[in-house]
Amino acid sequence: MVAYAMHSELRRLVDTIPELIWTAAAEGSVEFVNQRWSEYTGLRLEQARGFGWHAAIWPEDLQRLAKDWTVGAPPLEIEARLRRADGIYRWFLFRSSALSEAEWYVTATDIDDRKRAEAALRASEESFRLIVDSIPGLVFTTTPEGEVEFVNRQLLEYFGIPIEEIKRWTTGDVVHPDELPEVIGKWKHAAETGQDYTNENRLRRADGVYRWFHASTIPRRDEEGRIVRWYSLLTDIEDLKRLKDRLHEENVALREQIDREFMFEEIVGSSPAIQSVLAKIVKVAPTDSTVLILGETGTGKELIARAVHKRSQRAANPFISVHCAAVPVSLIASELFGHEKGAFTGAVQRHQGRFELANSGSIFLDEIGDLPPETQIALLRVLQERVFERVGGTQSIRANVRVIAATNRDLETSVADGTFREDLFYRLNVFPIEVPPLRDRRGDIPLLVEYFVQRYARKTRKPFRKIDKKTLRLCQSYDWPGNIRELQNIVERSVILCSGETFWIDEAWLSKRGVPSSRLGEKLEDREKEIIEAALAESKGRIAGPNGAAVRLGIPRSTLGWKIRHLKINRHKFAES
Numbered sequence: 318m319v320a321y322a323m324h325s326e327l328r329r330l331v332d333t334i335p336e337l338i339w340t341a342a343a344e345g346s347v348e349f350v351n352q353r354w355s356e357y358t359g360l361r362l363e364q365a366r367g368f369g370w371h372a373a374i375w376p377e378d379l380q381r382l383a384k385d386w387t388v389g390a391p392p393l394e395i396e397a398r399l400r401r402a403d404g405i406y407r408w409f410l411f412r413s414s415a416l417s418e419a420e421w422y423v424t425a426t427d428i429d430d431r432k433r434a435e436a437a438l439r440a441s442e443e444s445f446r447l448i449v450d451s452i453p454g455l456v457f458t459t460t461p462e463g464e465v466e467f468v469n470r471q472l473l474e475y476f477g478i479p480i481e482e483i484k485r486w487t488t489g490d491v492v493h494p495d496e497l498p499e500v501i502g503k504w505k506h507a508a509e510t511g512q513d514y515t516n517e518n519r520l521r522r523a524d525g526v527y528r529w530f531h532a533s534t535i536p537r538r539d540e541e542g543r544i545v546r547w548y549s550l551l552t553d554i555e556d557l558k559r560l561k562d563r564l565h566e567e568n569v570a571l572r573e574q575i576d577r578e579f580m581f582e583e584i585v586g587s588s589p590a591i592q593s594v595l596a597k598i599v600k601v602a603p604t605d606s607t608v609l610i611l612g613e614t615g616t617g618k619e620l621i622a623r624a625v626h627k628r629s630q631r632a633a634n635p636f637i638s639v640h641c642a643a644v645p646v647s648l649i650a651s652e653l654f655g656h657e658k659g660a661f662t663g664a665v666q667r668h669q670g671r672f673e674l675a676n677s678g679s680i681f682l683d684e685i686g687d688l689p690p691e692t693q694i695a696l697l698r699v700l701q702e703r704v705f706e707r708v709g710g711t712q713s714i715r716a717n718v719r720v721i722a723a724t725n726r727d728l729e730t731s732v733a734d735g736t737f738r739e740d741l742f743y744r745l746n747v748f749p750i751e752v753p754p755l756r757d758r759r760g761d762i763p764l765l766v767e768y769f770v771q772r773y774a775r776k777t778r779k780p781f782r783k784i785d786k787k788t789l790r791l792c793q794s795y796d797w798p799g800n801i802r803e804l805q806n807i808v809e810r811s812v813i814l815c816s817g818e819t820f821w822i823d824e825a826w827l828s829k830r831g832v833p834s835s836r837l838g839e840k841l842e843d844r845e846k847e848i849i850e851a852a853l854a855e856s857k858g859r860i861a862g863p864n865g866a867a868v869r870l871g872i873p874r875s876t877l878g879w880k881i882r883h884l885k886i887n888r889h890k891f892a893e894s
Contacts (some may be wrong), residue, residue: 323355333651337399337409337425339370340416345386348420353553359402373400382411391415396432399425408432455520455530455551461544463508472551477523484610493519493527500532511536511544517554528555584620586761590753594621601748607700609685609745610723612752613879615802618723621752625721626679634678637671642684649692651708660709672705672716679719685745686726688736693738700744720745728876730860733892754879755797762792765801769808770820777812785821795827798876810893846884849877850891858892 318811331338332352339350347370350362358365358373371379375398382397393413398406407429414422455472459465465484476491487490492500496518507514514534535548542567584595601608602625610618619638626636643650650856651660655670671680682688688696700720704713722745731737755762766784774781795801811822852866859865860874860881867874881888 339365339423341421341423343419343421345383354425357401358399368480374398375400375406386413391421396428404638452550454553457549457551459547459549461508461536461546463504463547466546475520475522490521493521495519500632507534514547514549517558520551528552528553529558583626584617585764586758588758588760590758591761594750594752597626597748597750598628601625601750602631605629605719607719607745607747608721609728609747609749610721610752611728611749612723612725613754613800613876614725614873615800616752616754617801618725618752619681621750622679622681622683622721622723626681626719629679629719631678631719635675636679636681637675638681638683639671640683642687644691649689650695653692654705654707655706655710656693657710664709668709670705670707672699672718673714676717677717679721682720682722684724684726685722686724686728686731690738693741697738697744700741726874727860727881730874730878734861736858736861755800757883758794762804763789765804766792766808769805770812773809773812774820779812779815780818781812781815781820782818783820785819787824788820788822791822791824791827842884845880846886849880849884850886853881853886853888853891856891858888858890860888 334351337351337354337357339347339354341347347365350360350365350370355361355365358370360369361372365373370381374382378397382395385393385395391413392415394410395411395413396408397411399409400406407427408431409425410428412424412426416422419535452469452471455475457465457472458467465480465486468480468483473480473589474498482489483491486499489496490493500516503516504514506512513536514532515695516532517529520530521527530551531554532549532551534547536544536549537546539545540670579581581648584591586592598621608625610621612618622638623636626632629747639653641649651664651668651670653670653672655673656668658664658667682696695705699718699812701706703716705716706713728742728746732739732742755765763784766789770781770784792804799806807822807826810826811820814823815821849866849870852869853860855869856866860877861866862868865874867877870877880886
């Protein structure tokens with residue numbers, strides 16, 4: 318009676334356990350199932366006894382389950398699908414323990430949700446693998462220390478070596494030997510700092526050919542900010558790099574062709590005279606030497622100065638232009654070097670001069686021949702010692718400035734006349750560039766006309782399709798005493814007045830302004846030479862000044878200076894006589 322009571326109590330206890338429990342013989346026949354098992358499967362104990370429990374097992378799992386049961390020995394863990402009372406099968410984990418040599422104790426735990434999650438994870442991983450394998454690039458992941466973990470199919474196919482060899486990339490020939498030290502150094506820096514890694518280097522293909530790749534690597538961090546993995550993408554840029562190099566070479570060649578044949582830093586022309594000037598610009602621009610630009614008014618001396626600056630190492634810094642003849646003599650020193658507060662009447666505050674504003678850049682001193690003597694001394698000191706003081710100041714200021722000067726005067730004559738310091742002239746005349754007048758580069762006139770027509774046509778929105786041929790012939794036959802500035806002004810005026818699609822210039826505007834070159838021959842030049850030599854003889858070789866030859870001839874001294882050089886006249890012999 319006591320034993321029966323204990324058995325009933327144990328039965329109630331087993332029936333209250335939330336797991337499915339049964340006992341079975343070693344050969345697999347069931348002797349007992351708890352209430353939870355019966356409720357779940359819908360099979361009573363009488364139906365489950367013996368081998369009746371097989372009816373609750375998924376048919377495909379039954380053979381495997383029976384085999385493992387008979388050949389194994391407790392403890393055993395077997396996964397199989399068990400039918401619920403409503404006919405739904407779910408995955409269970411069967412665990413067996415031995416009660417005796419002939420009897421086993423079995424529990425069944427529902428693992429269907431876990432199995433589904435695992436299946437979903439596998440499907441997700443397979444989907445991820447398919448996605449990664451379809452990426453047009455080489456993908457891999459590494460540990461925080463940099464050891465390769467995962468690689469996609471494209472990477473394996475590209476290298477054609479086992480992943481074990483890929484993992485030894487720092488010692489093999491995966492990376493081109495020339496770039497390997499840099500790649501290792503940058504990767505170590507990224508690993509130490511946690512910064513993103515980007516680089517361009519060559520990688521060895523399976524056939525031994527190296528191709529350029531762009532590498533991009535980003536870290537993934539945990540909630541505490543620690544790096545747990547690196548994700549990398551290698552993109553083939555070989556074709557892009559070759560195209561970029563080819564385009565660069567083509568652009569350089571095109572740039573050189575344009576510079577040579579049409580335009581150089583907005584300097585238009587292809588004549589030998591202007592090409593000689595451009596060649597000098599190319600040579601002197603990279604240096605820090607002082608440049609002296611000589612030429613008649615309107616020849617574009619400031620354009621030459623800007624070209625020197627743009628081609629120099631100071632191109633990113635200021636270019637300050639000062640027209641020395643346009644500043645009153647009393648203010649030129651203050652304009653160039655600045656002044657302190659109270660330095661003179663009206664100096665109510667400190668003023669920075671042009672040399673300070675041009676720090677680390679270039680300063681262009683146009684019409685340098687018009688500087689007064691006292692300012693010439695200050696400029697000489699800047700060129701010699703590279704320091705200056707503000708007007709009214711005592712503190713020396715360092716002048717890190719490149720000086721580019723220009724004049725339409727004959728400075729040698731000014732030196733001889735005593736109006737320009739000889740030592741300053743030699744300091745400025747380190748690298749002279751003589752800009753030819755437009756009449757000496759007539760072959761450039763059609764290009765210049767077309768350039769200015771396009772510029773002003775865009776501004777006025779006029780649809781010019783061609784330039785009148787007679788106009789071009791007229792322009793080439795004219796002497797252009799005002800040089801390019803005169804040509805530019807006439808073209809602008811004509812663009813305003815012209816209507817229709819053809820650009821033209823009124824012949825009357827030029828016939829009244831100069832002498833057509835077709836009428837200038839050797840006899841005229843000889844006669845011109847005689848007249849100039851006679852004027853030089855009367856002025857004892859002087860060009861400028863009230864008694865100079867320029868005044869006697871009624872022409873600008875710059876024009877006379879050019880004619881003396883052009884006609885190869887030795888003016889010094891008249892000074893000696």
